[in-house]
Amino acid sequence: MSEDLQSLLEKINRDGIEKARAEAEAIISKAKAEAAAIVENAKKEAASSFAAARDEAKTFAERAGETISQAGRDTLISVENAVTAMLEKLLLARADKALLDGATASEVLRSAIAGFATGGEISSAPAVAAALAAEAAKSGGFTVSPDENLRSGFTVKTDGGRVEHSFTGETLAAELSRRLRPELAKLVDGGK
Numbered sequence: 195m196s197e198d199l200q201s202l203l204e205k206i207n208r209d210g211i212e213k214a215r216a217e218a219e220a221i222i223s224k225a226k227a228e229a230a231a232i233v234e235n236a237k238k239e240a241a242s243s244f245a246a247a248r249d250e251a252k253t254f255a256e257r258a259g260e261t262i263s264q265a266g267r268d269t270l271i272s273v274e275n276a277v278t279a280m281l282e283k284l285l286l287a288r289a290d291k292a293l294l295d296g297a298t299a300s301e302v303l304r305s306a307i308a309g310f311a312t313g314g315e316i317s318s319a320p321a322v323a324a325a326l327a328a329e330a331a332k333s334g335g336f337t338v339s340p341d342e343n344l345r346s347g348f349t350v351k352t353d354g355g356r357v358e359h360s361f362t363g364e365t366l367a368a369e370l371s372r373r374l375r376p377e378l379a380k381l382v383d384g385g386k
Contacts, residue, residue, distance in 0.1 A: 274379060281378065282371045289370070290363035293347035296325030302361055303329050306350060307336060314352035317341040319362075322348070 292298045299322040307314075313335020318326045323340040326348055330336035336350075347362035 278371070278375065278378060281374065282367060285367035285370050285374075286363055289366040290346040293361070293363050293366070294319065294321050296322050299347065300325045300329040303348065303350075304333075306359065306361055307333050310350070310352055312352065313337075314350050315339070315355065316348050316350050317344060318348035319344040319346045321346075 293302065299318070303316070303326050307330070313333075316326060316330055316336050316338045318338055318340055320340040320342060323338055327338040330338045338348075341349075344362055345364070347360075347366065349361065350359045351357065352359075
């Protein structure tokens with residue numbers, strides 16, 4: 195009987211080991227399947243995250259490019275405005291200086307009134323009133339009076355005061371600036 199018992203014990207032992215082995219294989223198989231699913235999900239999430247990061251980086255690069263381009267345009271506009279302001283200030287100073295010189299102001303007046311068929315009234319900066327009065331006397335029909343509001347140069351009123359021509363430093367500087375501005379813009383913009 196001991197052999198039967200021994201054989202029964204061995205059979206129980208074998209069945210238990212096989213059953214345990216089968217359960218272990220099932221657990222291992224299930225764990226492998228779950229691990230494969232986890233790895234697959236992780237790969238999908240990584241790919242999705244990578245694509246989102248790539249898209250975000252591309253968008254950021256585009257925005258950065260637009261920002262840099264806008265900053266460049268803003269800088270060019272600022273430089274152009276600063277240079278224009280300096281030019282206008284320089285033109286005004288030079289025009290004032292020239293029109294405060296009696297000889298230069300007289301020459302400008304001579305050219306200005308040469309085209310007028312009739313006389314008129316001339317208002318001048320006080321510093322050049324005497325020189326302009328002498329020049330106006332040569333042409334006849336024009337009267338000169340100093341105007342404290344004029345910093346430099348003069349104005350000519352004709353046709354009973356209905357038409358006024360301005361030859362002041364401000365007017366001359368503004369006209370020169372207007373004519374020079376397109377060329378200045380080309381220079382600041384690199385000759386385009």
